[in-house]
Amino acid sequence: MIQLRSITKKYKNNYALRNVNLDILSGEFVFVVGASGAGKSTLMKLLYKEETPSSGTVMIGGINIANLPSDKVPNLRRCMGIVFQDYKLLQNQSVYDNVAYVIRTLGISTKEINARVLGALKVVGLSDKIKAKPTELSGGEQQRVSIARAIVNGPPLLIADEPTGNLDPKNSMEVMQILDQINQRGITVIVSTHDSAMVDYFRKRVITLENGEVVRDIQAGTYEQQ
């Protein structure tokens, strides 16, 4: 599903990524780990075209998104769910409206929107909070709303950039378990994290970045595996 070939990302004289080559298959669950500044977030941003590589190709679903015109970027992003460390929820809107926001712009009927939103909220266990505002929710709940929003359009790919970065261990575990459940439904999940406990617990494919280079890529790996 995803192929990265000879990816280099340079900011002035600093390399964020150097000659990265990766293949991620459809239905995989992948952890991207590494210390701060290792290039995890840059790699994630390349996948949802928030950044463009200095050189190399990023193929997603057979399209080189490195060359994707800007007017097609929204189409690409609607094919994937994105989860952020800081949740990025609309604070003045309810949980329901946050989840429904993007699919409303597609002209989908109210009945279908309702079905999809309630379905997504059921997956993340927030069916009873549809009227709550994000400010009335805990961090873990807000991240679950963000996951519901990411899966409401039925994407084949979910990208989570440090989804547990602002959460305590209990909430982190809940969020990771939800992501794991989503993956079991056939959705490809890529999670960047520096939460070693979660990586060690779930034993998924682990790609380790150091100074912008892939130094390890291990199936069913752990955070500090040699």
Place this chain on the structure above:
Amino acid sequence: MSSNKQTIKKQVKKHIPKDWLTELRIVYRITMETLNDIKRTGIVNIIIITTIAAILTIFGGLFRTALSVNSFAHELGNVLEISVYLKQNADAQTVANRIKKIEHVQKVRIIPKENSWQDLKREIDIPDIENPLPDTLHVKVDKPQNINSVFNNIKVLSVVSDMSYAQELAKKIQILNNVVNTSTVLVVIIVAILTITIINNTIQLVIQSRKDEIEIMRLMGVSNWYIKIPLIMQGALYGFLGAAFALIPLNVVQNMLNNVHRFFMIPGPIFAGNMVVIAMFFLGISFGAGGSFLSIKKHLQV
């Protein structure tokens, strides 16, 4: 895997045609977004609409006045004639036919010397002498600004003894016409600059206040046009409402000008009111939308 790959490729690369109901729902959502943006702008809405209404009132008032002045100038121009006095041996009909061929000449009327003599004798007590008056031609020109060139063309004819016309009046009418027309064009330019500047700044504030929201929309894959169109519609709506409110003072100006026309017994310009209203709405909406568009181009990175 192949199915996912095809789905992504299809959704990213191709435009997926939508049925009319889906399009209608999108239009509804965009309209709701526009109304929400206006609601969020709060009390500032009133200031913007009032200012645009004031600017459009000045434009509408001047444009309506220009149409009236044009109509006055046209009526006065219509009564302007060149009097051509012929030499004694000249054949009036032949000269009249020749003058009719001159460009911008609309009509030539022959006043035989016998008629002029009879008229003169009716007005003043004249002894019974031989008629010394020549045949006279009254030449009417299509537009007041052409009167001078027609005058010069007739003057060179050898059979013409003397000529006269209200030269000063013709010049003044022409100057007044030019001044009013130039002022209207200048006011349109000022209206454009002011409206675009006001809307530009307002939309900039809206974009600033919604910066986080727009960022989230963008990252979630909301189309660029879905983000932009409500802002452009907001600007256009300000222009529309400004023009609608400007109709109130414009009506007062319109009534005053109609009274002036009635007083001088000169008919008002046809469809003047409708023309001014259409121009005001056109300028309000187009400059409003244009101001938003410029602001989006400068401040919205999507």
